[in-house]
Amino acid sequence: VKVTDLATPALVVDAAALEHNLSVMAEALPGTRLRPHVKAHKCSELAKEQLRRGPAGLTCSTIREVDGLVAAGIKGEFLLANEVLDATRLGELVAGGASILLAVDSEETLTAAIDGGVRQIVLDVNVGLPRCGIAPQKAGALAYKARKAGLDVRGVMGYEGHVTAMEVTKDRQAATATAMELLATAAADVGGEIISAGATANFHLNTVATEIQAGSYVFMDSAYGRMDLPFRQALHILATVISVNPRQGYAVADAGLKAMAMDHGNPEIDGSKVWFLSDEHTTFSSEELPVVGDRIRLTPGHIDPTVAYHDRIHILEGDRVVDTWPVDLRGW
Ligand SMILES: Cc1ncc(COP(=O)(O)O)c(C=O)c1O
Numbered sequence: 001v002k003v004t005d006l007a008t009p010a011l012v013v014d015a016a017a018l019e020h021n022l023s024v025m026a027e028a029l030p031g032t033r034l035r036p037h038v039k040a041h042k043c044s045e046l047a048k049e050q051l052r053r054g055p056a057g058l059t060c061s062t063i064r065e066v067d068g069l070v071a072a073g074i075k076g077e078f079l080l081a082n083e084v085l086d087a088t089r090l091g092e093l094v095a096g097g098a099s100i101l102l103a104v105d106s107e108e109t110l111t112a113a114i115d116g117g118v119r120q121i122v123l124d125v126n127v128g129l130p131r132c133g134i135a136p137q138k139a140g141a142l143a144y145k146a147r148k149a150g151l152d153v154r155g156v157m158g159y160e161g162h163v164t165a166m167e168v169t170k171d172r173q174a175a176t177a178t179a180m181e182l183l184a185t186a187a188a189d190v191g192g193e194i195i196s197a198g199a200t201a202n203f204h205l206n207t208v209a210t211e212i213q214a215g216s217y218v219f220m221d222s223a224y225g226r227m228d229l230p231f232r233q234a235l236h237i238l239a240t241v242i243s244v245n246p247r248q249g250y251a252v253a254d255a256g257l258k259a260m261a262m263d264h265g266n267p268e269i270d271g272s273k274v275w276f277l278s279d280e281h282t283t284f285s286s287e288e289l290p291v292v293g294d295r296i297r298l299t300p301g302h303i304d305p306t307v308a309y310h311d312r313i314h315i316l317e318g319d320r321v322v323d324t325w326p327v328d329l330r331g332w
Pocket of ligand 1: 037061159198
């Protein structure tokens with residue numbers, strides 16, 4: 001199959017760029033220094049590729065991701081780095097032999113872990129992002145309660161998501177250090193061997209975490225592309241030019257709001273200026289307008305939600321489709 005045979009819009013991944021990203025990360029964070037986040041790709045085939053390069057575990061954001069990895073026969077230690085109030089499905093997976101760590105940040109989520117049959121937890125600590133996480137100074141007391149209830153408290157996690165959009169490396173580094181001071185304090189109170197944190201933005205700047213939860217590095221996006229990072233844009237949205245208006249100087253491609261996430265702004269098209277998107281259209285201009293039927297590639301602004309809009313990912317070597325991977329970890 002050739003790339004020209006694919007129906008559009010479609011997610012296409014350049015195999016060489018993906019390989020570059022996987023190997024650069026494996027070299028920077030060997031073995032268990034990386035716990036790749038599968039939410040960026042929601043694809044068990046790619047999770048296998050990540051594990052083949054050294055990590056012993058994966059990070060997940062939904063029960064469905066954990067469930068899907070187990071269903072795909074993947075062996076590893078899965079950290080659900082998110083709060084849940086019904087851990088029954090996770091408990092069933094544990095009973096079936098799966099190795100699962102669950103984040104808790106309150107009495108309620110601790111009770112859910114116990115009631116659901118989860119036996120290993122980490123304390124999720126708030127390190128500055130107004131999202132989940134217990135206050136650092138309260139983590140030790142919750143860990144004490146968890147141990148009294150018989151749980152294995154493996155350590156802490158803290159997601160410094162408020163620093164990941166800072167484009168200047170020095171700013172990102174300083175903000176990471178501040179956040180990680182909070183996490184280190186909590187880690188000292190909680191005990192255990194795990195300090196899990198970090199992202200693609202600071203995989204090389206976070207020196208406190210024992211493991212980094214990076215996800216987007218596999219595919220990248222235009223937001224991360226503006227940062228000083230050693231990863232290549234591996235994923236594009238393939239689209240077809242369906243209309244051209246030479247009088248007004250624009251062309252229209254068949255990928256719109258329903259093919260990509262827009263929370264980080266418009267997608268980019270090399271050599272073109274994107275005007276706006278509609279449900280099923282991207283209107284753009286370029287010095288030399290394409291003709292109807294031309295194929296173009298768009299770089300999405302935010303990779304994770306973009307991938308979750310699609311059923312499959314096509315892997316390309318040049319213009320040959322060498323593999324097609326289902327985005328099988330979608331849903332909840
Ligand atoms: C809990 C958690 N850890 C890590 C990440 C880092 O992911 P990425 O490397 O894609 O920025 C995220 C992203 O939102 C996250 O929610």
